[in-house]
Amino acid sequence: MKRTELNLAVQLGLVRTAGGKDPGRWRVARSEVERLQAAHGFPEALRGRVKLVGTSAGADLMGITRDRFTKLARLGFLVPAKFYINRYRAMVWLYLADDVRQFAEANAALLSGKAPVTLRTRLGAGEDRRARNWRERHCSHLLRLAQGPWEGAAVTASMLDAAQVMDLVPDPYERAYLNRLRPEAPGLPGGPDSPTAQAAARVLLADDPDEIRWLCTTLVLGLAEARKRHPAPRPGDPPPLPP
Template sequence: MAVRQDQARGIGEETVAFTRAARELELAPREFELAVQLGEVRTVAVGPGARRRVAREEIERHRSAEGFPKALRTRLWVVGTAEGAELMGISPARFARLARGGCFAPVRFYVNRYRAVVWYYLASDLVEFADGNPELLTGRTPALLTEALEKHPDRRARGWRARRLDQLVAQAQDPWERAAVPAAVLDPVELAQAVPDPGERACLSALRPVLARARPEATAAREVIGELVIAQDRDEIDWHRHCLTAALTRARADRPAPAAARLPLAVPPPVASPPVVPPPVAGERPATPSAPGPERAGPRGLWARLLGRT
């Protein structure tokens, strides 16, 4: 799904804060957060601090759309492994293989009390994948997917990082902010090799976007998230270094790196803390961290609803 963000606008245009926008769009906080990240709800940068808000016309665009608010909330519906497998009509084991193989990327996660990362996916992504790849839903696992899993046993974090970086690049306001996005997933050693100049590294660190937050008291979650946001595989690292080099070339052509001490404090879009929750009781369906999706009507009925079929 393409991320759509407007350019910075003047303060004279009527805009509202995120909290009010979420209320008028009838979205729960985490639904609204996801809507902003995905570009479903476009935001504008307002004022000297470039704080992001929502234009009144954007709210009216959604409120006047057919099927509001259910259609909007359906596009933001996230599911876990069990519900995703049921939606696609496959076993949880096959769903997990497809997810680990990178067939579809997670859109969010949380860290449970056992430091395990629990991934969630857009229901619309799963429907689109299943509709276009029916041969992967039955029979033996294709050789290409098996080989991919042997090379990279789990691409879920990698897919989430790629998706999150696309969102942050779309939200960046100038070339140095855009360069700070790929820099955010490189560890200090890789970053120092990619950016030898200490002044430029300080600038990139000051502009570093937040990929995911953890509550201050959630020490275990912070450690897991700290590892999850950093690129791991050599080919992924090399790709982000390539993106950083290209972004730095454009940023240097625009202007020298501003001194970190003179940079304005970044005001990133709100990212709710991944909740640390206990595991579900045996036999119960785990609750998703977002609001519930549409009423259940079996896989075929739900596919038709999500795809807009009759």
């Protein structure tokens, strides 16, 4: 399998991982590799489960127009699994082909005819849940990989802006520790100051008020649990014991 396919399989929980030596790193145990290789249809069956489609291919799978597909995604019915920035610096969303097929099979009424008034009203108000839904999926994946409460708190903090984190975490040593444990951003071409990275920043940080409130509450609760485990290290402290 390609590295990108394996990464997505891990995100979806299709491949079990163990923590690596470095925060945010993971490895696949030999026993898990053997389990996967013994599965019927490997590797093509697993590849099929992580197959991604864009708007055009997704619309074709569902037998609808690109415009209708985009509207369904904006309303949150289809959850992006990945994104990239194209050469025009536009966001391109990718979806699991399995998700698209399953939605089409279960929601035939939304594939033709006029959409319900409530949905048209939400679209008219500018609703677009694609970025938020991607973040929720990505956050769940990172929390599954977290090796302890400090790592989990770092995941939550990574989706808030610096000012919000400073308000919630006034201790500079705790903020530094969270930053050290911060998960790596999805791989994108160019450096952190590149136009691509700047465009992606819109997706990586929460911007919905309800989402921000949930993340803030989760961070406060996560920090309370982390502090019970061990305090954030200070200069000269021995390294904390592994979880």
